[in-house]
Amino acid sequence: MNVILCGVGGNGVVLTTRIIAEAALRDGIKVRVGEVHGLAMRGGTVVSHLRLGSDAKGVLVPLRKADILLAFEPLEALRQMRFLKRGAKVILNNQTYVGVDAHLGLSKYPEVCDILEKIEAAQDIVDVPASRLAIESGSVIMTNVVMLGCLSASKELPISRDSLIDAIKSRVPPLMIDSNIKAFELGEKAFQDWEKNVVCQA
Amino acid sequence: MKKKSKILGGAGETVLLTGNEAVARGCLEAGMAVGAGYPGTPASTIMEKLGEVANELGFWAEFSVNEAVAFEVAAGSSLAGVRSLMSTKMLGVNLIADALTVISVTGVRGGLVIITADDPQQFSSQNAEDTRFFGMLAKVPVLEPGDGQEAKDMMKYAFELSEELELPVFFRITPRICHSSFAVELGEIRKPKRDGKFIRDPKRFVTISTYSRPRQPILHEKIARAKKIFNTNTWNRIYDHQNGKVFEKGSVYNTFGVIASGLTYPYVEEVLEATKINARVMKLATTYPLPEDYMVDFMSDLDQVLIIEENDGVTELQSRALAQRKRLNVRIMGKDDGLIPLSGELNPDIVGAAFEKLFGVKFQEDLTEPYLEAQELVSQRVPSLCAGCPHRSSFYALREALRRKGKGGAIMGDRGCYNQGAYEPLEGMDTCICMGASIAMASGLSHSGTKEPVLSVIGDGTFYHAGIPSLLNAVHNRSNIVSLIFDNSITAMTGHQLNPGSGVNLMGQHTGFANLKKIVEACGVEHVHVINAFDVEKLVETVMEEIDHDGVSVIISRAPCALVVERNIRKKKLKMHSAVVELDKCVGCKICMKKIGCPAFSWSNDPKPHLEILSHCNGCGLCVEMCPFGAISIPDRPDGVLGISIKKEVTK
Ligand SMILES: Cc1ncc(C[n+]2csc(CCOP(=O)(O)OP(=O)(O)O)c2C)c(N)n1
Ligand code: SF4
Numbered sequence: 001m002n003v004i005l006c007g008v009g010g011n012g013v014v015l016t017t018r019i020i021a022e023a024a025l026r027d028g029i030k031v032r033v034g035e036v037h038g039l040a041m042r043g044g045t046v047v048s049h050l051r052l053g054s055d056a057k058g059v060l061v062p063l064r065k066a067d068i069l070l071a072f073e074p075l076e077a078l079r080q081m082r083f084l085k086r087g088a089k090v091i092l093n094n095q096t097y098v099g100v101d102a103h104l105g106l107s108k109y110p111e112v113c114d115i116l117e118k119i120e121a122a123q124d125i126v127d128v129p130a131s132r133l134a135i136e137s138g139s140v141i142m143t144n145v146v147m148l149g150c151l152s153a154s155k156e157l158p159i160s161r162d163s164l165i166d167a168i169k170s171r172v173p174p175l176m177i178d179s180n181i182k183a184f185e186l187g188e189k190a191f192q193d194w195e196k197n198v199v200c201q202a
Numbered sequence: 203m204k205k206k207s208k209i210l211g212g213a214g215e216t217v218l219l220t221g222n223e224a225v226a227r228g229c230l231e232a233g234m235a236v237g238a239g240y241p242g243t244p245a246s247t248i249m250e251k252l253g254e255v256a257n258e259l260g261f262w263a264e265f266s267v268n269e270a271v272a273f274e275v276a277a278g279s280s281l282a283g284v285r286s287l288m289s290t291k292m293l294g295v296n297l298i299a300d301a302l303t304v305i306s307v308t309g310v311r312g313g314l315v316i317i318t319a320d321d322p323q324q325f326s327s328q329n330a331e332d333t334r335f336f337g338m339l340a341k342v343p344v345l346e347p348g349d350g351q352e353a354k355d356m357m358k359y360a361f362e363l364s365e366e367l368e369l370p371v372f373f374r375i376t377p378r379i380c381h382s383s384f385a386v387e388l389g390e391i392r393k394p395k396r397d398g399k400f401i402r403d404p405k406r407f408v409t410i411s412t413y414s415r416p417r418q419p420i421l422h423e424k425i426a427r428a429k430k431i432f433n434t435n436t437w438n439r440i441y442d443h444q445n446g447k448v449f450e451k452g453s454v455y456n457t458f459g460v461i462a463s464g465l466t467y468p469y470v471e472e473v474l475e476a477t478k479i480n481a482r483v484m485k486l487a488t489t490y491p492l493p494e495d496y497m498v499d500f501m502s503d504l505d506q507v508l509i510i511e512e513n514d515g516v517t518e519l520q521s522r523a524l525a526q527r528k529r530l531n532v533r534i535m536g537k538d539d540g541l542i543p544l545s546g547e548l549n550p551d552i553v554g555a556a557f558e559k560l561f562g563v564k565f566q567e568d569l570t571e572p573y574l575e576a577q578e579l580v581s582q583r584v585p586s587l588c589a590g591c592p593h594r595s596s597f598y599a600l601r602e603a604l605r606r607k608g609k610g611g612a613i614m615g616d617r618g619c620y621n622q623g624a625y626e627p628l629e630g631m632d633t634c635i636c637m638g639a640s641i642a643m644a645s646g647l648s649h650s651g652t653k654e655p656v657l658s659v660i661g662d663g664t665f666y667h668a669g670i671p672s673l674l675n676a677v678h679n680r681s682n683i684v685s686l687i688f689d690n691s692i693t694a695m696t697g698h699q700l701n702p703g704s705g706v707n708l709m710g711q712h713t714g715f716a717n718l719k720k721i722v723e724a725c726g727v728e729h730v731h732v733i734n735a736f737d738v739e740k741l742v743e744t745v746m747e748e749i750d751h752d753g754v755s756v757i758i759s760r761a762p763c764a765l766v767v768e769r770n771i772r773k774k775k776l777k778m779h780s781a782v783v784e785l786d787k788c789v790g791c792k793i794c795m796k797k798i799g800c801p802a803f804s805w806s807n808d809p810k811p812h813l814e815i816l817s818h819c820n821g822c823g824l825c826v827e828m829c830p831f832g833a834i835s836i837p838d839r840p841d842g843v844l845g846i847s848i849k850k851e852v853t854k
Contacts, residue, residue, distance in 0.1 A: 008583070010818075021383055022218050031218070032349075033383035036325065043801050044585050058468035059382040062550040064567035075583075081576045082569055101584035103805045104795055106626055108581045118579055121572035140817075 001158065002061040003050040006080045007072025008097050009043050012144035016070070017048040019148065019171055023163035024052055034059030043099055047080060052158065068156050069123070070147055072130075073097050074115045081119060089156050090123045091191075093147060095131035126154065126194050133186040142183035149187020207254045213390045221379035224350040224386050225317065226251040228357025233392030235284035235312070236262045238272040240667070241696035242291030243326035244380035245319035249289050250697070253708035261394035265699055265708050268637075268667040269294030270301065273316065277305050277370075280314040281407065282398030285361050289317040292333045293636065297668075302370065303340045307417050308407050309368040309424070312398075313361030316342075317373045322512040323547035325377050328617065328636060330545060332513035337372050337490040341421050343428045344372040344490040345437070346464035350384025356437060356487065358389070363431070367424050374489070376512060378465055378547065425491050432493035439485045440500060443474040456482040459504040459532075461497075461521065463489055463511035469553040470510060477554070477563040492520050501525060501532045508556060509536035512548050535560075587622045589802035590764030590822035592735035593688050597623040597630030598798055598824070599741035599759075600657065600686065607746055611655035612647060616640035616669075618661035619695040619763075620688055627799045631659055638668025645672070645681035655749040658685045662718060663693035663701045670721065676754045677726040684748045684755045688735070689718055690763040698766065722756045729753065735761035738827060768820050779821035779839045787833035788812040794828045 003020070007013045017033055024031040034049040049061045063082055069090045071077030077092050084090070094112070102109035119125050128150050134143040145168060152161050165184065172180050209227045211217045219227065226248050229237060237256075239249035249265060256263035262279075266272035269290045276288040288298070295302075295318050305314075318336075321327040337344035345360055347353040357373060364371040405413045432438065440451040448471070460483045462470045467485040474481055484500050486492075489511075501507055501521075509518045515537035522534050536542050541556040554565030569577065587594045597620070604611040615624065615631030616639060623630035633643060644658035660669050665687050676683060693699045700706055702716035722730050729751055731744050741759060748755035771778055781802075790811035795803055802819035806812055813834070815825075826834045 018218065018383060025216070025218050025385055031383075031385060034378060035381045035383070036377075043583070043588075045583060057472050058465070058550055059378055060469075060549045062472070062554065062566065063569065064573075075580070078576050079580045082573055098804065099583050100586065100795060100799050100801050100803045101625075102581075103792075103803065104627060104799055106584045110579045110581070114579060118572065118576040121575070 001052040001068070002055050002066040003052070003068045003070065003157070004047065004061060004066045004080050004083050005050065005070045006045070006047040006076040008076060009046050011046065011072040012141070013046040013048055013072060015171065016144040016148060017050055019164070019167045020050055020157070020159065022170070023159045023167040026163040026166060027159050029053055029158060030056040032056040032059050043097070045076060045079065047076070068151070070151055072143065072147065074112055075109060077119060078110070078115050081123070084123055086122050088123050089154060090119055090125040091147060091150050091154065092119070092125060092127045093130035093143060094127045095129070095143075126150065126191065128187070128190045128194065130187065130190070133190060134183055137183040137186055138179040142180055145180050145183040146187035146190070149184035150191045151187075152184070153188040153191035207251065209251050210255060210391070211388050213388055216385050216387045218383050219350055219354075219386045220247070220381060220383050221350050221353045221375060222247045222381070223251055224354040224384065225357050225373070225375065227386070227388065228354040229287055230255070230259065230391045231354070231389045232285055232313070232358040232361040233394050234261055234287050234361065235394045235396040235398070236276060236279035237287040237289065238264050238266045238275040239287070239289030239317075240266055240269045240272050240294055241693055241699040242294055242319070243696055244321065244377040245289055245291045245317060245375075246696045246699065247380075248317060249708065250699070256709055259391070259394060261396060263708050265701070267702060269297040273298035274301050276314060277301060277310070279398060280310045280312040282312065282400045284312040284396055284398045285394075286312055286314050287317065288314070290319070291327065292318050292320045292331055293327060293329070294318075295333045295336050296331075299336060299340070302336065302342065304409055305370060306340045306342050307414055307421055308409060309420070310364060310370055311368070313364035314370040315357070315360045315364055315373050316370055317375065319380055320374060320376050320513055322376060322545075328634065330513060332516060333372065333374060334490055334516040335514070341425050342370050342372055343367070343425075343488065344374050346374045346487055346489050347379060348465050348467050348485060348487065350379070350382070350386045352437070352487070353379055354386055355389075359437070366431070367428055369424050369428075374464070376465065376547065429491045429494050432488040432491065433496045435488070437487035438493055438496060440482060441485070442482050443471075444480045446475045446478045451482070454480075456480055457503070457505045458482070459484070459500065459507040461486050461507060461509045461517060463509070463517050466510045466512065466548055466553065469548060469550045472550045473554045473557055473565050477557055477561070477565050479557055479561055479563060486517065489517055492517065492524065494524055497521065497524060498528050498530065501530050504532050506533045506535065508541065508560070509534065510542055510548065510553060510556070511536070584625050585622050586625060586799060586801050587619065588764050589800050589818055590767065590820040591619070592690055592759070592761035592764070592822075593620045593623050593630075594628065594798055594800065595738055595761075595822070595824045596686065596688055596735050596741065596759040597628040599738045600630055600659070600745060601628065602738070603742045603745035603749070604655065604657075606742065607655065607749060609654055611657060611749075612644075612652070614640045614644040614647065614656070614658040616658070616660040616664050618664050618688070620659060620661060621695075627796055637664050638672060641669055641672035641676055641683070641685050644683040644685065645676045645679065648682040656683045657745070658683060660685070660687055661693075662687060662689040662691060662703050665718070666702050666716060670725065673722065673725045673727065673754070673756070681754055682752050684745060684757065687718065687722070687756060687758045689758050689760040691760075692763050692766060694763045694765070698763065718758055722758070727754050727756050729755035730758070731756070732758045732760055735759040736822060736824060738824070764820055764822065771820070779836050780817065780819040781815050781821060781823070781825055781834050781836050783813045783815055784833050784835070785812055787831050789831055789833075793830060794825050794834065797828045798824055800825060
C-alpha cells in the first residue's frame with residue numbers, strides 16, 4: 001500500500017508520517033518513508049511518501065500508484081494528485097494556505113471549488129474541517145491528529161487504532177496526551193459524520 | 203525529563219530511523235572517537251544526532267567553523283590513532299580538497315570517514331556536483347549505501363576499511379537516504395576508544411616533496427588493494443530477475459544486465475517486477491574504485507548492460523574503460539545514450555522510462571484527462587522569509603537606500619536564509635554563488651571601473667565560515683564597498699546550528715564569543731556600524747552615508763532569527779504580540795504587501811478590500827512602519843520600540 005501525505009511547512013506532515021510509520025512497525029508491517037521538506041523557513045510545499053507491506057521497496061511512490069492521500073491543504077492535495085490511483089481515497093483538510101505571493105500576484109491560488117472539482121473527478125474525497133476541529137480540542141497544532149483520527153476511522157490503513165494511539169502518545173508531551181486523544185476522536189467522528197452524510201445524499 | 207535519543211536503542215531492536223539517524227548510529231557502533239562537521243542540508247542532522255549523545259557516550263562532536271577546518275580536525279585525531287568522522291554536504295568537499303589530496307598521500311591511522319551528502323535534485327544546493335570525482339581525484343574509496351540498514355552497517359564497515367587501507371573513505375549519501383525513514387535493526391554500541399597518541403613519523407606526515415614523492419606509488423597500490431577487497435566483499439551483490447521474481451545469481455539465464463548504483467536498486471526491482479523484464483542486476487555499493495574482476499565476471503556473460511546512477515555517469519565512464527581494456531563484447535548504455543537523464547534525481551518512473559525505451563514495455567501510468575486538468579491548475583508557491591525575519595527589514599532598507607540614492611547599484615549576495623530575500627517583492631540580492639563569495643566579488647566589481655555603488659550581503663554564519671579572508675583582502679586592496687553582515691546570531695538556514703558567535707558549542711559547553719564587531723575592526727575596517735535590523739530609517743541613512751565613503755564600510759544589521767524568538771516566547775510562556783489592522787484606516791492599497799510581502803499577510807474583501815494579519819505574526823513591527831495610513835499597530839507591545847530584537851527577555 002502507498003500513502004502520500006502533503007501540506008505546507010508547519011502543518012506537521014513529517015511528524016504525522018513518522019507516527020503512521022511507527023504504528024506500522026508496531027504492527028509488524030514492513031515500512032519505508034521518503035520525505036521532501038524544505039529549509040528552515042515555513043510555508044513551502046512538504047510531501048512524504050509512505051510505503052507499506054510489499055510496496056515498501058524504494059522510498060518513492062511511482063506516479064498513479066498511491067492508494068491514499070492525506071492532504072493538509074487543498075492546493076497541495078491537487079499538486080500530489082498525479083501520484084494517485086483512480087478512485088484513491090483523499091482525506092483533505094479544507095483549510096487553505098494562500099501565501100502572500102498569491103496576494104501579490106506572483107503566483108495564482110485557484111478557487112477552492114475548482115480544486116475540489118478537479119480532485120473529485122478522479123478520486124474518492126473526504127473533506128474535513130480538521131483545523132477547526134483541532135482548535136476545538138485545544139489548539140490548531142493538533143490538526144494532524146484530527147487527520148489521523150479521520151484516516152483511522154476510514155479503515156483504509158492496515159494499521160490498528162491502538163498502535164496509532166500508542167505512536168501518538170510516544171510523540172507528544174505527557175500533559176498533551178488527553179487533548180490529543182480528544183483531537184483523534186473528533187477526527188474519527190468527522191469521518192463518521194461525513195459517511196452518514198454521503199449515505200443521506202445518495 | 204530529556205527524551206532518550208532515538209539512536210541509543212538496544213542491540214537487536216528494530217526501530218524506525220531516518221537515514222541520517224542510521225548513519226549516526228553506525229558511528230556509535232563503530233566506536234567513533236571524534237566527529238567534526240559543518241551544517242549543510244541534507245547532512246546536518248547527522249552531527250546534531252551525534253552531538254545529542256556525545257557527552258553520554260564519551261566521544262567528541264563538533265560543528266567546526268567550516269568544512270576545511272572540520273576535515274583537518276578529523277584528520278588530526280585520526281593521526282592520533284582514533285576513529286574520526288567528517289560530515290558535510292557535497293559542497294563542503296570543494297573546501298576540503300586541498301587537505302584531502304594530501305592526506306590520501308600520507309595516509310591515516312585511526313579510521314577516517316568523510317560523509318558527503320550529494321544533492322542530484324538540488325533540493326537545497328547551488329549545484330549538483332558529483333563527489334565521486336573527488337574520490338578519483340584524491341584516490342579515496344567511495345562507498346554508497348542503498349537504504350537505512352546499509353547506511354548504518356556500511357558506516358561501521360567504512361571505518362574498518364579506512365584502517366585496513368590507511369586511507370580516508372568517502373561515504374556518499376543523498377537526500378533520499380538522509381531524509382527517508384527505514385526500519386533498522388540495531389547492533390551493539392561500541393565504547394568510543396578515545397585514547398589518542400601521536401607517534402612521530404615525519405617521512406610520512408611532513409609532505410616536503412622529498413618525503414612525499416616516494417609515497418605516490420604507495421597510494422596507487424592502496425587503490426589496487428581496494429579493488430581487490432571490493433571484488434569479494436558482500437556490499438556488491440548480483441541477482442537474476444525473471445518474470446517478476448528474484449533469483450540467486452546464475453540460477454536462471456540472462457543476457458541483459460543492469461548495474462544499479464547506491465539507492466537505485468529498489469527502483470530497478472520495482473520496474474522489473476511490474477514489467478516482468480528479465481535481467482541480471484548488480485547492486486553496486488563501491489563506486490570508486492570499481493570492483494573490476496567482479497564486474498568483468500558480471501559483464502562477460504551479457505550482451506547489454508544498462509547503468510543506472512544519479513548525478514554524473516561516473517560508473518558508466520569507468521565501466522566503458524574497463525570493458526574496452528578487457529575486450530568485452532558488451533554494449534554499455536546509460537547517460538551517454540540518453541537513456542538515463544543527465545540531471546535530476548532518479549525515481550522509479552524515470553528508471554521505468556529507460557526500460558520502456560529499450561523494450562517497448564509499459565511501466566509508467568499515463569496521466570489521463572482529470573490528472574492533466576489538475577496539473578494545469580497547480581501553481582508553484584514562491585518561498586519567502588519567515589514572518590518577523592530580520593533579513594526582511596534589512597533588505598527593505600538596502601533597496602530603499604539605493605532607491606533614494608537613485609544611482610542603481612549592485613548587491614553581491616551570499617548563501618543563507620537571506621536567499622529567500624532575492625524573490626519579489628524584496629529583490630534584495632543580485633548574486634549568490636557560494637559561501638563567502640559576496641565580499642570578494644563586491645571587491646572585484648568595485649575595481650572594475652563601475653560607477654554604481656557596490657554593496658554586499660552576508661550572514662554571520664557565512665561570514666565566520668568564509669567571509670573573513672575576503673574582508674581582510676578588501677581592506678588590504680582598498681576596495682570601495684559597503685558590506686552588510688546580517689547577524690541573526692545563528693546558522694539558520696540549515697536548521698539553526700550554533701556558530702562561533704553563539705557562545706555554546708555542540709557539546710553544550712559554554713565557550714568564548716566571537717565578537718563580530720571587533721573582528722571586523724581588527725581586519726582594518728574603520729567605518730563599522732552595528733544597527734538594530736528593525737531600525738529601518740537608521741539603516742537606510744547609514745547605507746546612504748557609507749555609499750559616499752570611499753573605502754570598505756561594514757554595517758552589522760543585528761536582530762535574532764524570528765523562529766528562535768518564537769521558540770523562546772513559547773518556552774518562557776510569554777505572550778506573542780501580533781499586529782492588528784484597523785479596518786476603517788486600511789484603504790486597501792496593498793502598499794504594505796508590495797513593499798515587504800510578509801507571509802503573515804493575508805487579504806480579505808469582506809466587507810471591503812483590506813489587509814488581514816494571520817495568527818503566526820510575531821509582532822516584528824516592520825509593517826507598522828510601511829503603512830502610510832497608520833492602519834497597522836501592535837497593541838500593548840511591551841516597550842513600544844522597534845522590532846522583536848529589543849525585547850531583551852526573549853533574546854537571551
Ligand atoms: C560549502 C557549503 N557548506 C554548507 C552549505 C549549506 N549552507 C547554506 S547557507 C548556510 C549558512 C547560513 O548561515 P548564515 O550565513 O548565518 O545565514 P542565516 O541562514 O542564518 O540567515 C549553510 C551552512 C553550503 N551551501 N555550502
Ligand atoms: S529561519 Fe530565521 S533567519 Fe531564516 S527566514 Fe526564518 S526568521 Fe529568517
